[in-house]
Amino acid sequence: MTYPQSLSWQDVRDKFKTIWGYDDFRPPQGEIIRSLLAQQDAMIIMPTGGGKSICFQLPALLQTGLTLVVSPLVALMENQVQELRQLKLPAALLHSELPTSERKQTLQALEQQRLRLLYVSPETLLSEPVWMRLCQSYLKINGIILDEAHCLAQWGDTFRPAYRRLGAVRSALLQFKPPGTKIPIAAFTATADPTAQKTIQSVLQLQQPEIFRLNPYRQNLHLKLQTIWTPRGRKQTLLKFIQARPQQDGLIYVRTRRDGEHLAAWLRDKGYTTAAYHAGLSPQERRTIESDWISGKIAFVVSTSAFGMGVNKPNVRWVIHFHPTLLLSEYVQEIGRAGRDGKKSDALLLMSEPTGWLDPQDKQRQKFFEDKVRSQQREAQQLIRKLPATGEVNIVARQFPEGATALSLLHSTGQLEWQDPFHYIIKDRSPSQQPAQFDAVKQMNSYLRTRECRWQFLLRAFGFQENMRCGHCDNCDRSK
Structure with a gap:
């Protein structure tokens, strides 16, 4: 694999030890870092606490230019940026709750190329002040990281519709960058079942991604x-x-x-x-x-x-x-x-x-969720009949209260494509199938009722073909 100019693997390890104090990586951290330095797309599924953030923070700090980290929660962004700043590393974040003065400072640092890592939510990434600056031809973008990528599959259809537009970001940015520029995308999460993995790869338009998967099993x-x-x-x-x-x-x-x-x-x-x-x-x-x-x-x-x-x-x-x-x-x-x-x-x-x-309570909560999903799906199908064949998301959102959510749902059912992060084209106006969220709810209900080893159920649900009795779940306890 090729690394940035003049960078050896020993340089990578030395930088790792200098910043974080560890002598070597835990598998598969080293392999993931090699992949990102080689500018390859990647999908990384590692359990909580497995050291995922280092895998994208280190490559970002080893290169000149900016790495964008798209993150779902303000608290998550603030925790990671605070840790990086304590290490005196050039990282910042942008979100809607920032004081105006801090926001201005960060946008200025972005323009002056003083940042290596910029944390943003999907909504902030696609806001006009941020997007306008990212599109400047002189601004070098080394890669886009989607942290907690399961949120794309979990929330992207309805709760956070901006997630569904992320797949159009790379091609839109590349139009403004010098010829030959590469912007790899890597998705990181602790939990993605095979369906969620497929959704993430499809929405982000990952190109022959390297896949790294560790199962979530914890014997303790x-x-x-x-x-x-x-x-x-x-x-x-x-x-x-x-x-x-x-x-x-x-x-x-x-x-x-x-x-x-x-x-x-x-x-x-x-x-x-x-x-x-x-x-x-x-x-x-x-x-x-x-x-x-x-x-x-x-x-x-x-x-x-x-x-x-x-x-x-x-x-x-x-x-x-x-x-x-x-x-x-x-x-x-x-x-x-x-x-x-x-x-x-x-x-x-x-x-x-x-x-x-x-x-x-539990039945009422599930019924409320299912009723809401059905209602949103109905609204999306009604809206598709009113929309022009091509249009702009912000105009639709102003015209219709749930317009952005409806466009996201239409994208998830294959009825709509994003030409860029802001403009859509309708491909198919025929009625769609049942929302995929219902299958996910059924899977959870099956877990609640299962009498088999719970860890075995979980591992199989997330695509790991394990045949086991863990010995540390209630079902295994009963079978003893």
Whole structure:
């Protein structure tokens, strides 16, 4: 493989040791870094805590020019950039919550080519001030990294429609760059099943990507599901679990902000120091909760899925899902935050009894999700009949309240193509098939009901053909 001029593999290792203090890479970090330095597209699936960020940060720092890191959450961007700045490395971030003065400084640093890493959300990347600067012919872009790439498959159709436009970014940027310029794309995630992998590769238009896959199996992580009969029983089971683990750090995942606020208040009434964490908090409130949890001032946080991505806390001894996740990828992502130090840890999921008669919360939550997906799909199919054959996303979004989401859904069903990140062309106006999200929900329901080894189920769902009985899940415990 060819590296940047005058760069040997020993130079790469020396830089790694100088910045991070390690003598050598953990497999497959070295192979991934070689691939990115050789300007190849790549898909990287590594468990939480596997050292993914170093794999793209090091190549970015070894080259002149800019590496764009597209990241889903402000908290995740801030954590990574803060760590890089503490190491005195040229990294910055842009998002909608930044103070105006800091935003201006970062845009100026971008124009003056003083950055090696720029973290942006998909929406910020496609905002006019950022896009205009990235298109300048003199600005060298070494690569585009999609961090937490499962979010493209998980959120891209409806919740974050800008994700569906990312595949048009590379070709649009190359039109403004000198002939012969290459902009490789690499997608990094801890959880992507075969369907999600296919979606990521297709949407990003990856070109003969190198694939690196490590399975998410953790033999130190014990998986358990417990059936709950009433809302009161759900809380009492949670309380007993926490009481049995004094002085241990953990995480409680809920599905909505409201659930989080109510549960955190109830636990505080029981004498526990905790906090509810969700995207509705101010940046300062989120940073304070993260800091208190990492330092040990708070033993556990009650959180939506917004918490935990990229947060480095190895000694999390337990994770509780107060409600089942809708998707298996969310579940694996979140349990992966326990036991990163290799010590024994527990993952407990609480679920309503099968009929949902005494505790209907879980069924209601799933029905709400499915109804919303069907409604969005109907709106998209109605909108396609009103739209011109070619158009511009911002105009559609101004005309129709859910216009951007509808365009994203039409892209996911193959009815629409992006000519560039801002302009579409309709290919097919005929009705589409059932939304793919329903298959993902069925997969999660199958996991909740399975009697086989839970780790074996998870590994098979994510494309690893393992035949095992792990010995550390509730189903294996029963079979003993």
